[in-house]
Amino acid sequence: MxxxxxxxxxxxxxxxxxxxxxxxxxxxxxxxxxxxxxxxxxxxxxxxxxAGREDLIAEVARQGYDIFAALMEYAYNDGKPSALAAFEATGRAYLAFARKYPGHYPAMFESGLTFNAHPELALVAGKARAVLERAAEKLSDHLPADRRPPPTMVSNHVWAMSHGVVELFTRGNPGAKSPFPPEDLLEAGIGIYLRGLGLIAPDR
Structure with missing residues (x-):
């Protein structure tokens, strides 16, 4: 059979x-x-x-986004123990997902699928993006309203940074191209970025 x-x-x-x-x-x-x-x-x-190969890949991507959104939500942990710690945890979760799901990740981000052609992907991907936006919004709560950077901008910048670290230093042979662990690279990058925006205090 x-x-x-x-x-x-x-x-x-x-x-x-x-x-x-x-x-x-x-x-x-x-x-x-x-x-x-x-x-x-x-x-x-x-x-x-x-319907065809693209339809099959879209289902792989949809399932991947489902797992990804749940992992991001778990990492964020309702903003605990602090807004910064929770935000950084979502970045580490991004790297962990790329490592643990080497089939889903390329289907989601490297297959050329568009949300216009596959609106079901936009819906489930939006869940993961919403977690990162919520995390970014919480980081700026202490700033006056007119000085808060748009959460969507912050979350997209950190998403792009996470994706870059994955593509350059995590896929294939992890760490082979960098003397630093990918997690350290991402954490340092996020820290520099957030300090530049005034979202966290500068190093003393």
């Missing part, structure tokens, strides 16, 4: 096959036929669940 049918969830079997192929070859490096073969079903069976 085919493996996909045996466990009763062919759709998820194809997702798992795609995850393995993306981890090995990247989101653009495999065909739908390869995913079907790995799931031990015929290529025709794939179309009962997915």
């Amino acid at each position: 085919k493996r996909g049918y045996h466990h009763g969830n062919l759709r998820q079997a194809l997702v798992e096959a795609a995850l393995a192929l993306i981890s090995e070859k990247g989101p653009q490096g495999f065909t739908l036929s390869e995913a079907a073969k790995l799931a031990e079903v015929t290529p025709a069976a794939v179309y009962r669940h997915f």
Whole structure:
């Protein structure tokens, strides 16, 4: 009996096959036929669940964003023990996610999928972004309202910084290109950025 049918969830079997192929070859490096073969079903069976390869990758990305949002929420921990500690924890969670989910991460950020074409991705990605925006907003509570930087700007800058550290120093052979651990690089970068905005006190 085919493996996909045996466990009763062919759709998820194809997702798992795609995850393995993306981890090995990247989101653009495999065909739908390869995913079907790995799931031990015929290529025709794939179309009962997915319109095509992009649809399959979009489902991988959607599941990844679900995991990512939950991980970010857990790391933020309702802003405890402090706004700064919680904010920094979300950055570390970003790096941890990229390491632990090497199939989901490229599907989410390197596959070329657009939120316009896949609005379900925008919805679930928004959950993760909302956590980071909430964290950024809490950091500026102590400033007068007219001096608070837009939380969306702050969260997007830190998101970009986190993504950069992942791409340069975490993917492939972690730490091989830097004398510093990725977590230290990100924490230092966030600290410099937040001090520049006046969100945390300067070093003495």
